Amino acid sequence: MAQGPTITTIAARAGVSIASVSRVLNGLPTREDTVRKVMAAADELGYVPNAVARSLKSNRTHQVAFAMADIGNPTYVAMVREVQPVLKTAGYRLVLHSTGGDVDDEVDVLRRLGERYADGLIISPLRGITGKHLDLLTAAPAPTVVIGSIPEGTPVDNVRTDxxxxxxxxxxxxxxxxxxxxxxxxxxxxxxxxxxxxxxxxxxxxxxxxxxxxxxxxxxxxxxxxxxxxxxxxxxxxxxxxxxxxxxxxxxxxxxxxxxxxxxxxxxxxxxxxxxxxxxxxxxxxxxxxxxGSAERGRRAAELLLDRLDNGVAEPRIVTVEPTLAVRASTEGAA
The missing domain is CATH 3.40.50.2300 (Response regulator)
Incomplete structure (x- = not known):
């Protein structure tokens, strides 16, 4: 069976060193003209990066999960529309999970963080934080942000509204x-x-x-x-x-x-x-x-998670998004 393109063949095609190819493919800072040469050579040779191998090597999946009660609810749709571009700009894919508001499902999402299916989690528990949630959040192996109310002292970043x-x-x-x-x-x-x-x-x-x-x-x-x-x-x-x-x-x-x-x-x-x-x-x-503030809550949750992934901030943070009233025809002019 013919061997697929490797960093060695890409280096030969691009006319650069193997080290330079490795830096480009791993997203490390590299001269712009080198990046162009390497990416052009990779495209010509049909190179497909081995995401599994890279994630094992870097201990990163470059994925963030978002667990919500109902993926079709307009409130969560508004959140996702803000979360995704924030994560994409930082090089992360967004994985969505609809729990149906089931506590056991939410708990399972938290428990499976230990399997490293994602580098971080945004979760919005519909029925609040139970003792099971709290135990897993306290020992979570990956950064987690909760959208919604949480008990005082819960050791995770939190975005809430009033x-x-x-x-x-x-x-x-x-x-x-x-x-x-x-x-x-x-x-x-x-x-x-x-x-x-x-x-x-x-x-x-x-x-x-x-x-x-x-x-x-x-x-x-x-x-x-x-x-x-x-x-x-x-x-x-x-x-x-x-x-x-x-x-x-x-x-x-x-x-x-x-x-x-x-x-x-x-x-x-x-x-x-x-x-x-x-x-x-x-x-x-x-x-x-x-x-x-559904959209803003989503955006702030994504920003908090990225900050923790990048910087490992020590103290949990709480962000409160204040409500507003949009007056329209269903009340306007009512006598």
Missing amino acids: SRAGVRLALEHLYGLGRRSIGFLNGPLDTVPGAARDAAYADALDGLGLPYDPDLVEVGDFYRAEGAEAARRLLERSRPDAILCANDLIALGALDVLRAERLRVPEDVALVGMDDTELATAAWPTLTSVGL
Whole structure:
């Protein structure tokens, strides 16, 4: 069997030393004209680098994993769009893993870091950090960044948002529009966002001097169809003049039901989502939504991970991305 091109044959074709070829193929600083000669020779000879051998030699895979609950959720899509270019510029490939929000799956992702399938991990646990997560994060053999809330003292870099402040922004906006019967469509309470937004809704009502009415609250899941079902259940027993939804997908489901009930948005019912995804501007009417900085959280997580991979920073760091409110047609002009 004919032997494929090697650094020796590449060196001969390029007219440079074997050491120069090795430096170029391993990404080490080399004169620009040498890089051009080596890469041209490699292309002509059909050289394909042996990634496995290189990773064993350097103890690096040049891959970073990102584990999230739902790869199709617009919030995570926004994160990935920021994470990937940051990593690509630094020479890393991005490997995506959808956990379905399953704690055991998340724990398995952390455990398998010991197999060196990636040089680092970004993970966003939907149901929070359990004792199993914490044990593995403490002993993680590769740098890890958590997007979401973590217990105080967890020894990893962390990027979070303040969804409680986001809920408060939404309710203050609706209150300022004269809305006093404000419903709430939430996701599962055993998830981090569901629990945080449930508590924030009650706190925000109290801060505005409005009573908490359980008939105005419905729990479903963070998807459009489940949001529609939750909205139907809510409207069967009450008629709020505004509804806050725990994410934009739920809000789209609620919008479907409000249309079916011939309730005008925003005239009859003002509607607010959360996450401020692209869906908010694609909806009709366009959706007022609380932005929780998904894209920025993704970018900052990637930057923290790269910094730790390059520099091995000693102390864990916490970055908090503040929420914003984007006011659009689903509330604007509501009387």
